[in-house]
């Protein structure tokens with residue numbers, strides 16, 4: 001179905017002819033391949049999200065509002081996305097127009113004193129961070145990295161990432177919000193709604209954060225968020241990162257109030273204890289089990305490649321034969337990365353002491369090879385800027401996380417070996433990259449008061465290879481089966497199964513209901529159903545805003 | 551290669567959009583973080599490397615057909631290669647720049663080229679230059695130079711002026727100075743004068759592979775007849791064509807850009823500067839000298855997989871990601887000129903912003919080309935520099951025109967002009 005010409009013309013009148021297109025080739029560049037899937041709905045060979053009826057590039061809240069009102073008038077669905085990292089940002093069925101928010105990309109204000117920024121959807125982590133650093137501030141970057149929209153992370157998904165530890169999740173960091181609701185009305189939440197500025201998400205004024213975000217973010221399914229304020233936190237470093245090195249081995253040497261350690265432990269129990277102790281003591285700027293995404297067996301060889309501009313993936317096998325690489329690989333089996341950033345010299349000295357004491361108590365150690373200056377400075381830059389997230393897909397262009405142990409550190413560490421062994425067996429079949437079974441990556445602490453880990457076990461495959469994709473899918477089915485049998489629940493490999501099916505479209509209602517009824521807390525979706533009935537009466541979003549009728 | 555040969559890459563592009571930004575580690579501000587002029591100006595995803603992979607797939611699968619929009623998407627790519635650099639911060643098995651070129655080749659082969667480019671091809675076929683100027687006037691820039699003409703004489707070193715320097719009177723002093731410097735250094739140098747032909751590089755970047763090949767072969771033949779072992783040029787486009795494209799056709803000629811030659815003279819003490827040039831300057835890395843100026847490494851091989859699904863190549867494939875481009879020689883020259891203060895822009899070296907003259911964009915989309923140059927001028931302005939210096943006549947021309955159109959007072963120089971002032 002294509003848009004009726006009068007509707008197209010009406011949309012064109014809103015954004016101008018240069019900001020709308022329904023050329024099939026343009027529309028096809030707004031379809032997401034479910035064969036490589038960066039997030040939890042595939043993989044399905046040769047399958048794409050459905051083609052939108054048109055793509056629009058709105059330039060202001062007023063334009064967004066006018067588009068949404070028109071959509072209500074003509075009962076056309078709309079899907080807004082800012083940086084298009086995952087399938088969630090794309091249409092899920094016919095009769096949908098795609099809003100690409102990239103023209104609305106201004107940082108409207110950085111309130112240095114009150115430590116927040118007011119941003120539009122197109123502002124990405126890297127640019128906000130760069131501007132914040134000039135003022136001695138920093139932004140939390142979600143795990144998808146600094147290429148992604150900060151507003152999207154805060155309003156429309158988890159917003160979790162390595163700097164949770166110090167910077168909080170973005171659902172915490174979200175302050176006031178400007179929301180073009182699904183009906184086209186504009187709601188200004190929190191302090192903004194009371195005319196008091198942007199500083200608070202919960203009032204004075206309408207406290208609507210939970211309603212607007214829904215469960216794990218609105219995912220582009222409940223209107224369009226056009227501006228938000230986001231909390232910033234202290235940056236005790238230089239105003240601009242003094243980056244050196246030859247691409248891609250960029251690195252940064254920061255003053256000695258910064259340090260990036262890779263720490264490892266003799267047992268998973270010790271690992272979990274250390275994670276808890278870090279939380280208890282309140283040390284650390286960010287912490288993440290980051291480089292393990294390359295796989296337990298491959299990670300140090302990969303780091304050798306990434307820190308040497310003369311090397312490529314073609315050097316991997318030779319590096320794996322290197323006894324030094326093998327030694328470090330063995331030594332860092334149960335590891336994570338932690339960046340310490342001292343607000344003062346004394347603070348830094350204290351944090352160093354605490355970390356040493358934690359390592360002493362848990363029997364852990366610092367992986368010395370990661371302290372080599374070139375590797376250290378590379379890792380420090382990697383973790384602070386989070387600008388290499390496309391390495392998730394380095395091997396062949398496809399990855400997805402499976403399992404996804406979301407809970408206190410002890411939870412993930414209790415099952416990590418079992419899950420790794422399970423994956424290792426599947427790796428032998430050939431469809432997925434053989435990386436050592438344990439490719440689990442995630443923050444060591446997500447929330448205050450004890451730390452929540454979210455560990456996705458990276459599964460890498462070749463999206464161009466039918467056998468690889470189908471084998472991966474088989475593996476994912478097996479993961480789900482195991483997860484249910486073991487009481488871990490459905491893993492990340494199926495997390496969005498209720499929102500998008502194998503054909504790239506919204507699954508039938510019965511399927512969605514089945515999934516939601518089987519969820520640990522179906523009432524969440526019942527609540528969202530009520531919210532949707534009230535705020536989205538024409539049902540112009542998609543099933544990413546998950547609902548269940550009473 | 552054919553477009554279909556990139557089918558695997560089209561599927562393996564991870565849709566991450568890194569190709570729309572300078573390498574994130576290098577982002578210093580909101581204002582100068584973008585890298586791809588094409589998507590920065592047109593905004594639809596289709597205008598990025600990521601989008602071009604998707605458009606190409608849509609075309610080869612027959613999901614869409616040619617349209618004015620598709621032509622615009624394909625031919626507004628400057629082939630500046632900035633996407634390629636950013637993509638390869640993380641990826642080792644994609645070649646987005648090669649794919650963008652291949653997409654142009656396909657459209658041209660299918661008769662979908664632009665009229666503006668066709669006019670250039672006609673000029674090339676008839677007059678052997680891309681500027682629509684008479685062939686007979688090509689050598690006039692060197693009338694007062696006492697150097698051998700290598701259609702009649704022989705010399706080991708050829709100075710190739712290129713189309714822009716040959717005909718652009720405002721700029722061609724650069725070529726004359728370069729030849730004088732070569733002579734002063736005792737180099738056995740000659741020129742092709744009136745019989746010089748276009749290198750073909752610019753039409754290659756517009757999608758005319760066959761025309762390029764014809765001109766490259768003709769040049770190689772002429773060089774061979776004249777006993778040329780080394781080609782020196784002051785044109786970054788020519789440098790790239792000779793250094794990276796000609797070897798694929800069998801060329802073994804050494805290729806130097808004037809900046810490499812001058813930097814070498816300075817280093818060896820053969821060139822010293824006596825006159826101070828009190829000027830704060832910023833340096834613009836031409837795409838074809840910087841990130842695309844890496845040495846050519848011959849390779850023939852196949853894809854293979856290790857560890858089940860990791861895509862590598864047998865034998866190891868050379869990696870062009872801008873790591874080894876020509877960045878330091880021009881900076882060394884500027885630093886050695888007394889009085890010159892070099893201040894850097896935010897986007898430099900391998901992640902430089904394009905001048906806007908590449909890929910046939912200047913000729914077919916002048917407004918977009920000017921906007922691209924204007925962005926760079928603003929970036930240069932932000933450094934506090936009085937002058938923007940480059941090492942390519944196409945960059946210089948585009949900047950000069952944009953400065954004029956903007957009514958700006960920024961001075962624009964080729965680096966050789968500053969060398970001449972300092973001598």
Ligand code: SF4
Pocket residue numbers: 585586587588589597598599626627628629630631632633634647650
């Ligand atoms: S070559 Fe330049 S203009 Fe073309 S897509 Fe890449 S960055 Fe954009």
Ligand code: SF4
Pocket residue numbers: 390562563564565566567568569570599600603636637638641644646
């Ligand atoms: S071309 Fe490269 S950088 Fe661009 S989306 Fe594809 S993988 Fe990412």
